[in-house]
Structures are given as C-alpha cells and as structure tokens.
Amino acid sequence: MKKTIGIIAREYIADYKEIELYGCKREVIKYLRKYDVNIIIIPIIFENDNEWESIKEILDFCDGIIAPGGSKIYEIDYKIIKYLHEIDKPTLGICLGMQTMGKLFNGKVRTEIESGNHCREEEYVHNIIIKKDSLLYKIIGEEKIKVNSRHMRQIPYTNLDCVAYSEDNILEAIEDKNKKFFLGIQWHPESLLNDIYSKRLFDSFIEKL
Numbered sequence: 001m002k003k004t005i006g007i008i009a010r011e012y013i014a015d016y017k018e019i020e021l022y023g024c025k026r027e028v029i030k031y032l033r034k035y036d037v038n039i040i041i042i043p044i045i046f047e048n049d050n051e052w053e054s055i056k057e058i059l060d061f062c063d064g065i066i067a068p069g070g071s072k073i074y075e076i077d078y079k080i081i082k083y084l085h086e087i088d089k090p091t092l093g094i095c096l097g098m099q100t101m102g103k104l105f106n107g108k109v110r111t112e113i114e115s116g117n118h119c120r121e122e123e124y125v126h127n128i129i130i131k132k133d134s135l136l137y138k139i140i141g142e143e144k145i146k147v148n149s150r151h152m153r154q155i156p157y158t159n160l161d162c163v164a165y166s167e168d169n170i171l172e173a174i175e176d177k178n179k180k181f182f183l184g185i186q187w188h189p190e191s192l193l194n195d196i197y198s199k200r201l202f203d204s205f206i207e208k209l
Contacts (some may be wrong), residue, residue: 001188002037002038002039002207003035003037003038003064003209004031004037004038004039004061004062004063004064004208005032005038005039005040005063005064005065005108005206005209006040006041006058006061006062006064006065006066007024007028007029007040007041007042007065007066007068007160008023008041008044008065008068008077008080008097009022009023009024009025009037009041009042009043009044009065010022010023010041010068010069010070010071011045011070011071011072011077020145021089022043022044022045022150022151023041024041024068025068025069025190026123027188027190028066028068028094028173028190029191030190030193031157031189031190031193031198032202033209034202035202035206036126037206037209038063040062042055042058042059042062042065044076045071045099050174051060052076052079053198054081055076055080059080059083059089060087062089062206063089063139063209064089064090064091064092064181064206064208064209065080065084065089065090065092066091066092066093066094066097066205067080067081067091067092067093067094067096067097067098067100067101067184068094068095068096068097068190069094069095069096069097069150069151069192070095070096070097071096071186073096073099073100073103073109074179077100078100078103079106081093081100081101081104081181082104084181084182085176085182088179088180090180090181090182090205090208091148091150091182091183091200091207092181092183092184092185092205093183093184093185094148094185094187094188094189094190095151095185095186095187095188097184098173098174098184099153099155099173099184100184101160101182101184101185102141102158102160102171102174102184103158104153104154105157105158105159105160106157106158106159107155107157107159107160108155108156108157109153109154109155110154110155110156110159111152111153113139113152113154113156113169113170115153116152117149117168118152118154118166118170118188119149119150119151119152120149120150121150123148123191123192124146124147125146125147125148125149125169126146126147126149126166126167126168127145127146127147127166128143128144128145128146128147128164128165128166128167128172128173129143129144129164129165129166129167130142130143130144130145130163130164130166130173131163133162134163134164134173134175134177134185135163135175135177135181136164136173136175136183136185137163137165139201139204140200140201141195141200142197145156145197147172147187147189147192147197148187148188148191148192149166149186150187151189152187152198154170154171154186155171155191156171157173158171158173160176160182160184161174161175161176161177162174163175171186171187172185172186172187173185175187180208181205181208183205185201187200189201197201
C-alpha cells in the first residue's frame with residue numbers, strides 16, 4: 001500500500017485582485033512526485049481554532065507530515081507540530097516549518113539577520129556545517145554542504161538539538177534524536193531537484209514512513 005504524506009497548507013495572496021488562497025507551493029509537490037506516495041494538502045483556516053478535530057483526523061491518517069515554508073506562524077501551527085511530536089509522526093519542517101518547531105520548544109524567532117546572504121534566489125548561496133553526532137549528518141554523509149537560502153527570520157536558539165549552522169552562525173537545522181524523524185531545516189531542498197543531498201534528505205524521510 002502506498003504511504004501518504006500530508007503537507008500543511010499555507011496562506012497566499014494571489015497576484016491579481018488580492019485574493020486570499022490556501023495551498024502549497026508547486027515545488028514541494030513536484031519533488032514528492034519522484035516517489036510512489038500519495039499526497040494530501042491539509043486544509044487549514046488559520047483563524048479558526050474549532051477545526052482541530054478535523055485536522056487531527058487527517059494528521060492521524062497520514063504516514064508523515066511536511067511543514068513547508070510560508071510567511072506567518074499561527075497558533076494552529078504550534079498545535080499541529082506539538083501533536084506530531086507527541087505521537088512520533090515523521091515530520092520534516094522546511095524554513096517556516098523549522099522555525100515553528102524551534103519556537104515551540106522554547107525558541108524565539110528573530111526577524112533581523114545581519115548578513116544579506118540568506119534571502120537570495122541563486123540555486124546555491126552558502127555553506128552549512130553539520131554536527132557529526134546528528135541524524136542530519138547520517139542522512140547527508142558530509143560535514144559541509146552548500147545550500148540555497150530564502151529566509152529573513154532566524155531561530156537563534158531552541159531546546160531541540162541544534163545540528164547545523166551557516167558559516168556566519170545562523171542556525172540551519174534542528175532535530176529531536178529521540179524521535180523516528182523530527183527534523184527541521186532552514187533551506188529549501190525541494191527547490192534543488194538534481195541535488196544529491198536533497199535526494200538523501202527526502203529518501204530518509206520517506207523511508208521512515
């Protein structure tokens with residue numbers, strides 16, 4: 001039977017008429033199409049706390065969850081991540097997803113980043129240094145790799161294991177070693193279709209489903 005991956009929806013504003021949309025950026029789905037999995041976009045009306053039971057049913061149905069990038073963290077995001085952590089559901093947080101994970105565990109989101117080297121459109125922007133005693137290192141197999149970078153916020157600290165930093169000391173990856181797969185990364189591997197390290201990351205996530 002195919003495994004099912006749930007992707008938490010984000011809110012967007014359409015380029016025309018300022019129409020509010022809920023959905024997922026195409027790159028995440030395009031990357032997951034490489035695998036023999038089902039994909040569910042988990043619909044969320046972020047201002048409505050009354051829909052938790054419906055969301056919880058979808059989370060329970062899925063074999064793993066991706067918390068993708070976005071622009072704003074809502075209270076329901078924390079509730080989702082907390083629940084996924086409690087039930088040990090394989091969870092991959094990307095950019096805003098990582099920031100949500102970090103902040104939930106006693107972290108703080110800062111909007112200022114002194115270096116301009118973290119919000120650029122190039123395919124590869126800067127190096128990250130990965131701790132050798134981490135799950136991320138076991139997955140990637142290298143201590144230093146080059147990644148892309150499209151974020152204006154950072155998590156300077158968290159109670160989760162901080163396992164990778166950029167060369168200018170921005171936290172780039174967090175994890176909980178006591179879970180099957182609870183990993184947050186600051187870069188966007190879904191945008192690097194031909195990158196071997198992105199493949200290893202998604203391969204490892206899917207193997208844990």
